Amino acid sequence: MTPHAPTQGSTIIRVCTGSGCAMNGSLEVADAFEAAIAQAGANDSVRVVRTGCHGMCGSGPIVTVAPDGVFYPKVTLDRVTRIVERLVADGGYVSEFLFRPAEDAEPIVHYADVPFNAAQRRIVLRRCGVVDPEDIDDALALGAYDGLRKALETLDPDSLIEQVKASGLRGRGGAGFLTGQKWRFTRDASGEVKYVICNADEGDPGAFMDRSVIESDPHSVLEGMAIAAYAIGAHEGYVYVRAEYPLAVKRLRIAIAQAEEKGFLGEDILGSGFCFEVKVREGAGAFVCGEETALIASIEGKRGMPKVRPPFPATSGLWGKPTCINNVETLANIAWIVVEGAEAYASIGTGDSKGTKVFALTGKVRYSGLVEVPMGMTVRDLVYGIGGGCAEGRDCKAVQIGGPSGGCLPFELLDTLIEYEALTEVGAIVGSGGMVVVDHETCMVDFARYFLTFTQEESCGKCIPCRIGTKRMLEIVTRITEGEGQEGDIEKLEKLARDVKNASLCGLGQTAPNPMLTTIHYFREEYEEHIRSRYCRAGACTALSHYVIDAGLCKGCAVCKKHCPVGAIWGELKQPHTISAERCIKCGACVEHCPFNAIKRV
Amino acid sequence: MTQAPAQIITLTIDGLPLEARAGQTVLEVCRENGIQIPTLCHDPRLEPYGACRLCIVQIEGVRGFPTSCTTRVAEGMSVTTNSPEIADLRRSIVELLLSDHELRCLSCDSAGACALQDIAYEFGIEESPYTGERHRVREGQDDNDLIERDYSKCILCGRCVRICHEVQGCDVVGYTDRGFEAIPNTPYALSLEAAGCEFCGQCVSTCPVGALTDKPSRYQGRVWETTRVESICGYCGVGCTVEYHVKDGRIISTGAPIGRGVNGGNLCAKGRYGWSFTHSPDRLTAPLVRRDGKLVEVTWDEAVRVVADNLARIRDEHGPGAVGGLASAKCTNEENYLFQKLLRTAIGTHNIDHCARL
Numbered sequence: 001m002t003p004h005a006p007t008q009g010s011t012i013i014r015v016c017t018g019s020g021c022a023m024n025g026s027l028e029v030a031d032a033f034e035a036a037i038a039q040a041g042a043n044d045s046v047r048v049v050r051t052g053c054h055g056m057c058g059s060g061p062i063v064t065v066a067p068d069g070v071f072y073p074k075v076t077l078d079r080v081t082r083i084v085e086r087l088v089a090d091g092g093y094v095s096e097f098l099f100r101p102a103e104d105a106e107p108i109v110h111y112a113d114v115p116f117n118a119a120q121r122r123i124v125l126r127r128c129g130v131v132d133p134e135d136i137d138d139a140l141a142l143g144a145y146d147g148l149r150k151a152l153e154t155l156d157p158d159s160l161i162e163q164v165k166a167s168g169l170r171g172r173g174g175a176g177f178l179t180g181q182k183w184r185f186t187r188d189a190s191g192e193v194k195y196v197i198c199n200a201d202e203g204d205p206g207a208f209m210d211r212s213v214i215e216s217d218p219h220s221v222l223e224g225m226a227i228a229a230y231a232i233g234a235h236e237g238y239v240y241v242r243a244e245y246p247l248a249v250k251r252l253r254i255a256i257a258q259a260e261e262k263g264f265l266g267e268d269i270l271g272s273g274f275c276f277e278v279k280v281r282e283g284a285g286a287f288v289c290g291e292e293t294a295l296i297a298s299i300e301g302k303r304g305m306p307k308v309r310p311p312f313p314a315t316s317g318l319w320g321k322p323t324c325i326n327n328v329e330t331l332a333n334i335a336w337i338v339v340e341g342a343e344a345y346a347s348i349g350t351g352d353s354k355g356t357k358v359f360a361l362t363g364k365v366r367y368s369g370l371v372e373v374p375m376g377m378t379v380r381d382l383v384y385g386i387g388g389g390c391a392e393g394r395d396c397k398a399v400q401i402g403g404p405s406g407g408c409l410p411f412e413l414l415d416t417l418i419e420y421e422a423l424t425e426v427g428a429i430v431g432s433g434g435m436v437v438v439d440h441e442t443c444m445v446d447f448a449r450y451f452l453t454f455t456q457e458e459s460c461g462k463c464i465p466c467r468i469g470t471k472r473m474l475e476i477v478t479r480i481t482e483g484e485g486q487e488g489d490i491e492k493l494e495k496l497a498r499d500v501k502n503a504s505l506c507g508l509g510q511t512a513p514n515p516m517l518t519t520i521h522y523f524r525e526e527y528e529e530h531i532r533s534r535y536c537r538a539g540a541c542t543a544l545s546h547y548v549i550d551a552g553l554c555k556g557c558a559v560c561k562k563h564c565p566v567g568a569i570w571g572e573l574k575q576p577h578t579i580s581a582e583r584c585i586k587c588g589a590c591v592e593h594c595p596f597n598a599i600k601r602v
Numbered sequence: 603m604t605q606a607p608a609q610i611i612t613l614t615i616d617g618l619p620l621e622a623r624a625g626q627t628v629l630e631v632c633r634e635n636g637i638q639i640p641t642l643c644h645d646p647r648l649e650p651y652g653a654c655r656l657c658i659v660q661i662e663g664v665r666g667f668p669t670s671c672t673t674r675v676a677e678g679m680s681v682t683t684n685s686p687e688i689a690d691l692r693r694s695i696v697e698l699l700l701s702d703h704e705l706r707c708l709s710c711d712s713a714g715a716c717a718l719q720d721i722a723y724e725f726g727i728e729e730s731p732y733t734g735e736r737h738r739v740r741e742g743q744d745d746n747d748l749i750e751r752d753y754s755k756c757i758l759c760g761r762c763v764r765i766c767h768e769v770q771g772c773d774v775v776g777y778t779d780r781g782f783e784a785i786p787n788t789p790y791a792l793s794l795e796a797a798g799c800e801f802c803g804q805c806v807s808t809c810p811v812g813a814l815t816d817k818p819s820r821y822q823g824r825v826w827e828t829t830r831v832e833s834i835c836g837y838c839g840v841g842c843t844v845e846y847h848v849k850d851g852r853i854i855s856t857g858a859p860i861g862r863g864v865n866g867g868n869l870c871a872k873g874r875y876g877w878s879f880t881h882s883p884d885r886l887t888a889p890l891v892r893r894d895g896k897l898v899e900v901t902w903d904e905a906v907r908v909v910a911d912n913l914a915r916i917r918d919e920h921g922p923g924a925v926g927g928l929a930s931a932k933c934t935n936e937e938n939y940l941f942q943k944l945l946r947t948a949i950g951t952h953n954i955d956h957c958a959r960l
């Protein structure tokens with residue numbers, strides 16, 4: 001055992017240094033813990049481990065204390081000394097720094113009892129937030145590369161592929177293709193040279209599960225790649241990761257170097273004679289480069305533009321060779337399946353959706369972050385049970401699942417199961433796992449506009465329906481949010497959406513209309529209100545609302561007048577004031593400053 | 603080596619049982635059999651690309667609308683090339699294109715030879731139901747005497763980019779920007795010349811619309827006013843098939859019929875743009891012989907006799923070493939062979955060289 005391994009009886013303070021917590025100052029917090037431990041003379045009994053993400057990014061910096069699993073959210077520098085003092089004194093915790101589900105609620109002491117964690121099932125994220133991602137020994141102590149060892153020592157490639165097939169694992173990158181089947185195709189494809197590619201492009205806005213996995217437990221991904229390579233007969237692999245993820249790139253490089261040194265990558269792995277080398281390729285952050293043929297073009301040094309399939313990468317991929325391309329999360333499942341067995345994996349989930357799925361839960365939800373849940377859970381259990389529902393006890397209005405390719409489920413459909421088929425039926429997709437919760441302050445037309453803006457900008461421009469069709473849809477939707485919608489626009493949008501879906505070359509165009517289509521389907525009246533009554537019920541479309549001062553409440557204090565940047569407010573002191581609709585730029589400064597809440601947006 | 607005959611595949615297209623060779627695309631088989639499918643991004647000189655989506659068909663057992671230009675035939679395949687859904691999708695695609703196209707057909711040199719115009723005509727589209735922004739026209743591209751680039755008319759079929767890469771190996775133009783702003787251009791929007799353009803005009807030859815046109819023939823004549831005269835390019839021994847576009851007895855531009863001759867539709871800079879000498883007043887149109895210090899027009903027989911007599915005289919008076927021959931790349935291999943034979947056997951000298959070594 002190495003000094004960093006979590007040995008029995010020793011105390012470890014785990015400070016999350018994932019991107020979210022680091023941004024909230026966790027790196028300084030970790031340093032402070034070390035200083036405080038030294039000060040208390042406890043260097044021998046207490047250690048600090050800098051881990052990757054726990055998922056609870058909204059509550060960072062996150063600190064847990066092993067072996068008891070005491071959980072401290074939002075740990076600021078000024079809390080460090082007291083936590084250490086108490087720990088050194090009697091091994092106890094500081095109650096007032098513990099997590100409370102509500103202000104007046106009893107604190108929850110242990111990490112595992114926090115509702116955010118209690119309902120999760122962590123396979124992909126099994127070591128995330130636990131191990132130091134820059135120290136392979138930490139990961140090894142928790143079973144890293146056991147799967148690779150087992151595969152090399154006890155399974156031939158064919159039975160390995162059968163295992164993965166039997167587990168029911170489907171690709172987590174969006175399309176949900178059976179992973180074992182893909183491996184089978186690649187293995188069976190003719191050719192001496194084959195490649196494994198890990199797709200870590202993760203371009204969907206709001207998605208960060210792949211980044212988190214790589215930042216927190218890069219070895220789970222590398223191990224998955226090595227097992228895949230053994231299964232399909234590849235000796236070279238690439239991780240295609242966006243350059244905007246510098247920490248992930250750095251940790252990946254460290255992990256590769258450490259794994260090579262320990263003999264888990266490179267020549268003659270674990271004495272089996274099998275060789276496998278992994279290279280990192282940084283992408284320049286184009287969403288379309290997550291599409292497999294565009295990704296391959298990008299690795300080849302060409303412009304990232306999709307190609308018509310077939311041929312599929314499994315038969316003709318990177319440099320024309322059979323290539324198995326899998327998502328980060330897909331690969332992070334593999335070692336677990338090999339170690340625990342296909343049946344164990346298939347026992348989680350439902351029908352055609354086995355295992356777990358990681359979601360990036362964001363938006364108007366109380367506890368946002370990364371969650372891993374068994375397939376077959378309802379969307380409601382995820383949003384309310386784990387995410388704690390909407391902030392301030394409001395009802396959520398809709399949940400967007402699957403990012404810019406996905407769909408928007410209304411509140412009434414939250415009991416839909418998280419399954420490939422069930423979600424597709426209601427117009428959403430499991431997709432890569434983005435989940436955005438919105439409440440009544442979000443205008444659904446504006447929401448659709450947001451996603452269309454993204455897909456339009458990210459369209460590669462190759463095919464006509466996607467390049468021009470998304471542009472025209474965006475223009476019409478924008479017009480509607482600006483109060484210039486016309487009768488017939490909704491029908492025009494529906495027709496365009498159908499055409500773009502049917503005629504586009506790649507998945508980007510084929511799914512780009514989904515957010516808009518589902519919002520039209522479930523929130524048609526909001527579109528109609530915008531068009532017919534020039535009314536936005538969410539008050540989000542600035543062109544459709546204006547500010548008025550309630551003369552009954554206004555005391556004529558003139559505070560609003562002082563804060564209006566364009567001089568749109570006038571009135572005598574102590575007399576009700578008025579806002580000029582022509583001048584007003586709807587910045588809302590007056591509303592913020594009025595001490596009597598006399599200004600309303602209507 | 604003899605090639606094994608291609609495997610024959612039977613398939614059904616629009617209910618017709620047909621035979622095809624393995625490896626052919628559905629589009630190729632349709633065209634061979636007179637089945638019309640509209641295309642914009644297809645050029646037989648290039649690899650299948652599948653960008654314009656106009657050539658979509660339906661294939662039994664295949665989801666959605668695959669593109670016929672990229673789909674290889676398979677045994678037993680059953681293809682429908684036209685259905686109400688296909689027609690509707692194709693129409694929408696053209697409507698979308700037209701909403702982003704500078705409709706300046708009145709003064710466009712490609713009018714009459716424009717694939718977009720033809721397809722819009724075929725579908726009877728008077729006006730696009732869609733309006734909105736049109737993609738930017740870039741300034742400063744009028745930087746040479748041969749190729750006119752007007753990207754406000756570009757439909758992004760990618761043919762210019764691909765021919766420059768796949769056929770010429772030059773990579774002068776590529777795609778720049780993304781989404782609606784995507785456009786072919788040189789790196790950093792350099793001038794064509796600075797980007798290494800050889801001015802073969804292959805991009806012009808493949809552009810299906812008026813985005814790339816020949817500058818020398820601008821406003822010189824409409825397509826329907828010209829006659830097409832097939833000929834062999836006189837520039838070098840390759841003997842490319844060319845097609846001169848002739849108006850009022852004068853060449854105004856050159857093309858090469860796709861699939862014909864040794865060049866199959868490709869031309870180099872000289873073949874495409876180097877024809878202005880044809881109508882030069884300085885051009886020699888008959889052999890001349892100098893008599894009493896003056897050049898006099900003679901028949902070919904006379905001219906050849908003068909040359910033969912003089913060569914024989916020089917050889918006899920000064921020996922074979924006094925004669926040397928310089929062969930030309932404008933001649934064919936066979937002509938060059940005969941020329942060295944003439945010098946070596948009739949004259950008796952090894953003084954023979956070729957302009958290609960200069």
Ligand SMILES: Cc1cc2nc3c(=O)[nH]c(=O)nc-3n(C[C@H](O)[C@H](O)[C@H](O)COP(=O)(O)O)c2cc1C
Pocket residue numbers: 170171172173174175176177179182199200201202203204287288289290291292293325326327328330331432506507508
């Ligand atoms: C526009 C577009 C973007 C995509 N982005 C990603 C991505 O960021 N990460 C990813 O793993 N898959 C992405 N995919 C899916 C990939 O094409 C591919 O299906 C996937 O990487 C296969 O791996 P899997 O079978 O493990 O899911 C994208 C697809 C499309 C059409």
Ligand code: SF4
Pocket residue numbers: 288305306458459460461462463464466467504505506507508509510
């Ligand atoms: S659908 Fe969009 S992203 Fe995909 S090839 Fe067409 S233009 Fe490019």
Ligand code: SF4
Pocket residue numbers: 755756757758759760761762763786805808809810811813814
């Ligand atoms: S310039 Fe012509 S050939 Fe090139 S992409 Fe545009 S339309 Fe196609």
Ligand code: FES
Pocket residue numbers: 640641642643644651652653654655656657658669670671672
């Ligand atoms: S000709 Fe097939 S997609 Fe353009």
